Amino acid sequence: MTAPSAVDWTGGLGLARTATDDGPVVVLRRDADPAAAIALVDGQRHPDLPALLDAAAGDPSRITAGEVLDAPDRSLLSPVGRPGKIICIGQNYLDHVREGGRTGGPAYPDLFPKWHTCLSGPYADVPLPPESDQIDYESELAVVIGRRVRRVTAESASDVVFGYTAASDGSVRDYQVHTGQRTAGKAWDSLTPLGPVVVPAETLGGDRPDLAITGVLDGQVVQDDRTAKLLFGVPELIAYITTVMTLEPGDLILTGTPSGVGVARKPPLWLRDGSEFEVRIEGIGSLRNRYVAERVSP
Known part of the structure; x- marks a missing residue:
């Protein structure tokens, strides 16, 4: 398995959420670019953004890039699935x-x-x-x-x-x-x-x-x-x-x-x-x- 790598947030990189065979997962993705990397905090992936942000204490520098996967437009979900408010x-x-x-x-x-x-x-x-x-x-x-x-x-x-x-x-x-x-x-x-x-x-x-x-x-x-x-x-x-x-x-x-x-x-x-x-x-x-x-x- 490839080790997680640091994230360069420039160029419109952001957090998206995509459907996979194993369920939703938060990924790092740019608009219109189907290539994405699983977003990790302390090596852990998350199915939704609230849990990921909680684990990262809201700090983008705590997020690393994991396995690369294909995340075409049609697979994208709301980036926040169940916000509390x-x-x-x-x-x-x-x-x-x-x-x-x-x-x-x-x-x-x-x-x-x-x-x-x-x-x-x-x-x-x-x-x-x-x-x-x-x-x-x-x-x-x-x-x-x-x-x-x-x-x-x-x-x-x-x-x-x-x-x-x-x-x-x-x-x-x-x-x-x-x-x-x-x-x-x-x-x-x-x-x-x-x-x-x-x-x-x-x-x-x-x-x-x-x-x-x-x-x-x-x-x-x-x-x-x-x-x-x-x-x-x-x-x-x-x-x-x-x-x-x-x-x-x-x-x-x-x-x-x-x-x-x-x-x-x-x-x-x-x-x-x-x-x-x-x-x-x-x-x-x-x-x-x-x-x-x-x-x-x-």
């Missing part, structure tokens, strides 16, 4: 706030939850539920937490963030306005693809990344912004959230979407059977998902 942020780009008819952003971060059943792989076909014809797209930068923490100051946020990945926050807009809170429109099974890789924060600008974020629907750019324009940056989000709750390795924070969402267009632009939506984030790569009508048994 998925905390989402609404109204966090000013242009998105304005396209929704408001003039200014919220005084505090606008939080809402998702669960692990919401997640899909970065290249999976995503089911469109038959209960609604108002399914919207949202491109988002997702923060991946590296260590168990509570009451972290904004100045210490860099010690907490392991890395970043891309998220596609599917939103069921009619269900979202059934009540005064938005969970019913945001927490649908499988409508939140994630990936393809989690890239360490230290290679992407630390806790204040300035990355191009783009959403492309059926070949047309519909969202285009930079993550530096977040109203509440990553340090402020972590400080606020950890005032309320403990964050643990593998927990996710979806930082909000730029302007250009379908509900704000005239006429509205919804995902349909056969739509393809792609989220591109500089330094991370892209996730591309085809949306297909869900077949529900009578």
Whole structure:
């Protein structure tokens, strides 16, 4: 067996999760490169990112490269399979706030939850539920937490963030306005693809990344912004959230979407059977998902 080797995190290398005959495993992979190496901590492989990050204490230098295997796009799973928490942020780009008819952003971060059943792989076909014809797209930068923490100051946020990945926050807009809170429109099974890789924060600008974020629907750019324009940056989000709750390795924070969402267009632009939506984030790569009508048994 080849001895584990040190990892060079440059060039967009990140942590992905791939299906194998022996079950899921976390691997080291670059976007669009099917060659991957099993990610090891103290010589041990892991089926999911929370356990690996816990073993590494959130430190990328503790991760080494093991056996090389083939991990084509079609084999990739959500890089985090069962995060303990998925905390989402609404109204966090000013242009998105304005396209929704408001003039200014919220005084505090606008939080809402998702669960692990919401997640899909970065290249999976995503089911469109038959209960609604108002399914919207949202491109988002997702923060991946590296260590168990509570009451972290904004100045210490860099010690907490392991890395970043891309998220596609599917939103069921009619269900979202059934009540005064938005969970019913945001927490649908499988409508939140994630990936393809989690890239360490230290290679992407630390806790204040300035990355191009783009959403492309059926070949047309519909969202285009930079993550530096977040109203509440990553340090402020972590400080606020950890005032309320403990964050643990593998927990996710979806930082909000730029302007250009379908509900704000005239006429509205919804995902349909056969739509393809792609989220591109500089330094991370892209996730591309085809949306297909869900077949529900009578």
